[in-house]
Amino acid sequence: xxxxxxxxxxxxxxxxxxxxxxxxxxxxxxxxxxxxxxxxxxxxxxxxxxxxxxxxxxxxxxxxxxxxxxxxxxxxxxxxxxxxxxxxxxxxxxxxxxxxxxxxxxxxxxxxxxxxxxxxxxxxxxxxxxxxxxxxxxxxxxxxxxxxxxxxxxxxxxxxxxxxxxxxxxxxxxxxxxxxxxxxxxxxxxxxxxxxxxxxxxxxxxxxxxxxxxxxxxxxxxxxxxxxxxxxxxxxxxxxxxxxxxxxxxxxxxxxxxxxxxxxxxx
Numbered sequence: 547x548x549x550x551x552x553x554x555x556x557x558x559x560x561x562x563x564x565x566x567x568x569x570x571x572x573x574x575x576x577x578x579x580x581x582x583x584x585x586x587x588x589x590x591x592x593x594x595x596x597x598x599x600x601x602x603x604x605x606x607x608x609x610x611x612x613x614x615x616x617x618x619x620x621x622x623x624x625x626x627x628x629x630x631x632x633x634x635x636x637x638x639x640x641x642x643x644x645x646x647x648x649x650x651x652x653x654x655x656x657x658x659x660x661x662x663x664x665x666x667x668x669x670x671x672x673x674x675x676x677x678x679x680x681x682x683x684x685x686x687x688x689x690x691x692x693x694x695x696x697x698x699x700x701x702x703x704x705x706x707x708x709x710x711x712x713x714x715x716x717x718x719x720x721x722x723x724x725x726x727x728x729x730x731x732x733x734x735x736x737x738x739x740x741x742x743x744x745x746x747x748x749x750x751x752x753x754x755x756x757x758x759x760x761x762x763x764x765x766x767x768x769x770x771x772x773x774x775x776x777x778x779x780x781x782x783x784x785x786x787x788x789x790x791x792x793x794x795x796x797x798x799x800x801x802x803x804x805x806x807x808x809x810x811x812x813x
Contacts, residue, residue, distance in 0.1 A: 661708055668715055672697055675718060683768055685725070685749045686732065693718055726752045731793035738766075738775045748789045754806045758786045767805050778805060 675697075679690050697718055700706055730749045735742040736757055745757040755768040757775070765778045765786050778786075785804055791797035 664708070664712070668712060669701065671715055671719075672701065675715075675722065678722070683749075683752055683755045683770065685730075685747065685755050686734075688734075693721070725749070729789070729793045731790045736775065746790055748786055748793060750789070750804065750806075754804055756782075756786050756789070756804065758783065758790065762787060 672694075676694050679694065697715060700711055700714060728751065732747055732749075733744055734747055736745045743759075745759050748754075748756045748758070750756075756765065756778070757767075758765045762783060763780075765780070765783045766775050767778055768774075769776045782803075782805065785802045788797065788800065788802050789804060792799055792802075
């Protein structure tokens with residue numbers, strides 16, 4: 547209802563506006579007022595989705611970087627463990643080498659002391675061997691004399707190492723020991739009552755040294771008591787000849803009767 551004070555002109559204008567479609571404009575205005583919040587919501591949703599996509603991309607990138615860093619960390623850790631194990635091994639090797647160096651230094655010091663002690667011992671052994679040969683049954687005199695001369699000369703040579711000197715000396719002792727358990731036949735010079743002559747010698751260990759003339763008509767033996775050669779009856783000629791064949795491996799081993807001197811104790 548209009549106020550009584552309303553101007554007739556205003557009433558007429560209102561009626562005219564209504565007749566001309568003012569109501570539609572009002573409705574359209576209401577429509578525009580309703581659609582503006584919807585568009586804002588859509589735009590807000592789109593912006594949120596874009597931000598979500600960007601956030602996911604950042605997350606993926608960070609995840610990739612994290613995975614790469616984790617791989618690098620694991621590789622560095624593996625290399626560190628390998629280097630640590632290698633360092634531990636080197637440390638053990640260095641420690642072992644230090645121990646070996648200390649042991650070698652101790653051995654060298656002991657070797658120097660041993661050399662000072664063993665050289666007089668070797669000289670004494672050489673002297674004992676020479677005296678033993680001089681007092682022994684006189685078989686292979688030239689060979690044994692040359693061996694002793696070579697040993698004496700070797701002992702005075704500075705370029706021959708001490709172990710080599712000791713080895714050569716022990717070899718000479720071994721040779722002399724082997725003479726005591728072997729049988730041997732050889733030809734040599736016999737010096738007895740006149741000019742020397744060549745005969746065949748038969749050595750049976752160290753218990754018997756006999757000779758037989760080359761014509762087989764004369765035989766003899768070394769008497770350890772008198773240190774001289776003594777003749778034998780012709781009955782022994784055949785036995786000595788058989789012994790020579792056995793020693794030369796020209797006949798099989800067999801029992802033979804030979805004269806044996808009584809051993810003499812050496813003071």
